[in-house]
Amino acid sequence: MNCPGTVDAGLSDGVAIVTGGSRGIGRAIVEVLAAAGMDVILTYRQDSVAAAEVVAAGQGLRISTELLDVREGAACTALVEKVVDRTGRVDLLVNNAGVIRDNPLTIIEDEELRVVMETNVTGTLNMARAVAPHMIAARRGKIINISSVSGEKGGRGQTNYAASKGAINGFTRSVAVELAPRGITVNAVAPGVIDTEMSREVRERAGDAVLSRILLRRIGRPVDVAYAVWFLASRYADYITGEILHVDGGFKME
Amino acid sequence: MAVYPKIAEIIAAALPCEIERVKPDASLIDDLGAQSIDFLDIVFRIERAFKVKIPRGKIVEEARGDLSAAEFDQRGVVSEAGLQRLRAFLSEVPPERFASPLKVADIPRLFTTETFCKIVIRQQRAQSAPADPKPA
Numbered sequence: 001m002n003c004p005g006t007v008d009a010g011l012s013d014g015v016a017i018v019t020g021g022s023r024g025i026g027r028a029i030v031e032v033l034a035a036a037g038m039d040v041i042l043t044y045r046q047d048s049v050a051a052a053e054v055v056a057a058g059q060g061l062r063i064s065t066e067l068l069d070v071r072e073g074a075a076c077t078a079l080v081e082k083v084v085d086r087t088g089r090v091d092l093l094v095n096n097a098g099v100i101r102d103n104p105l106t107i108i109e110d111e112e113l114r115v116v117m118e119t120n121v122t123g124t125l126n127m128a129r130a131v132a133p134h135m136i137a138a139r140r141g142k143i144i145n146i147s148s149v150s151g152e153k154g155g156r157g158q159t160n161y162a163a164s165k166g167a168i169n170g171f172t173r174s175v176a177v178e179l180a181p182r183g184i185t186v187n188a189v190a191p192g193v194i195d196t197e198m199s200r201e202v203r204e205r206a207g208d209a210v211l212s213r214i215l216l217r218r219i220g221r222p223v224d225v226a227y228a229v230w231f232l233a234s235r236y237a238d239y240i241t242g243e244i245l246h247v248d249g250g251f252k253m254e
Numbered sequence: 255m256a257v258y259p260k261i262a263e264i265i266a267a268a269l270p271c272e273i274e275r276v277k278p279d280a281s282l283i284d285d286l287g288a289q290s291i292d293f294l295d296i297v298f299r300i301e302r303a304f305k306v307k308i309p310r311g312k313i314v315e316e317a318r319g320d321l322s323a324a325e326f327d328q329r330g331v332v333s334e335a336g337l338q339r340l341r342a343f344l345s346e347v348p349p350e351r352f353a354s355p356l357k358v359a360d361i362p363r364l365f366t367t368e369t370f371c372k373i374v375i376r377q378q379r380a381q382s383a384p385a386d387p388k389p390a
Contacts, residue, residue: 133295136294181291182295
């Protein structure tokens with residue numbers, strides 16, 4: 001994994017928690033942060049094999065895994081306590097865990113609405129709420145929420161998903177206000193169309209037409225998003241808070 | 255663990271300020287410059303240090319006792335009955351600090367170092383007390 005490791009990003013002693021870190025964008029984030037020297041705890045909900053693969057692929061790096069359903073507030077608190085008990089700190093939270101259940105509004109199922117909102121919104125809040133007291137006490141820390149271009153631009157068949165990501169944007173700005181007095185920064189990264197298993201169905205449905213709507217004329221790679229997270233986590237972004245950084249090849253401009 | 259020295263240490267670390275300034279009757283807001291986020295930090299540190307749980311709003315809830323919410327305050331201003339309860343419950347706070355009218359939102363201005371010591375002691379007692387026997 002290539003990483004801008006020739007510069008001191010101020011990450012090498014840090015501890016990061018990345019939710020939903022076993023696949024796709026989350027995995028790329030885990031690998032970039034670990035390559036930058038961070039002690040990374042990735043959480044996963046189902047796929048223990050994929051989580052173990054991330055650890056195996058990152059030989060020599062500090063990557064560990066924890067089973068977690070971010071929808072469970074008490075479990076999120078317990079996980080953070082466990083991390084702090086082991087490492088004595090938590091410097092970075094990347095709220096990446098998220099799900100898509102696309103359907104046109106009129107036929108969307110209650111369960112499709114519930115699982116998207118509970119995972120994407122409640123899960124993000126649960127984890128931020130769990131790490132915040134530790135960061136407040138330490139007077140340092142960064143929270144990066146993975147949003148989506150859908151949160152601003154919307155998308156056909158994505159009413160639940162777009163609503164959840166729009167909520168994350170508002171949440172990001174509000175937490176940034178609350179935690180700024182202690183020097184804690186809170187930002188979001190909003191990916192566009194990225195080459196992951198989770199977005200495969202969306203990309204297949206959109207076909208080639210989607211490329212014509214991306215200014216840079218290519219689908220994004222998970223690592224494109226991971227580098228943006230690396231930047232916001234680094235000391236180079238110490239003066240940035242409450243921002244939504246789009247990583248979409250210009251998708252939202254079209 | 256002795257309660258007062260640890261509470262003073264926690265408050266000094268959270269604000270931060272010199273520990274000599276953290277006197278028992280010091281108002282955290284008016285004397286030590288605490289902001290709302292500092293209270294979150296202080297309560298978090300106290301909970302970890304003393305292994306107690308301090309629910310949000312615990313002080314006002316306990317001070318209110320059997321007074322209903324409507325009896326305790328009207329439109330955010332503490333009633334005379336509510337003030338009496340507060341004076342009795344926060345007996346460590348010098349009487350002259352109980353301004354009238356007192357807004358509910360301003361109650362935290364009354365909290366002193368000793369207020370937090372009392373909370374910890376009460377919570378420690380509550381947590382170590384045997385649970386009520388279950389009915390047969």
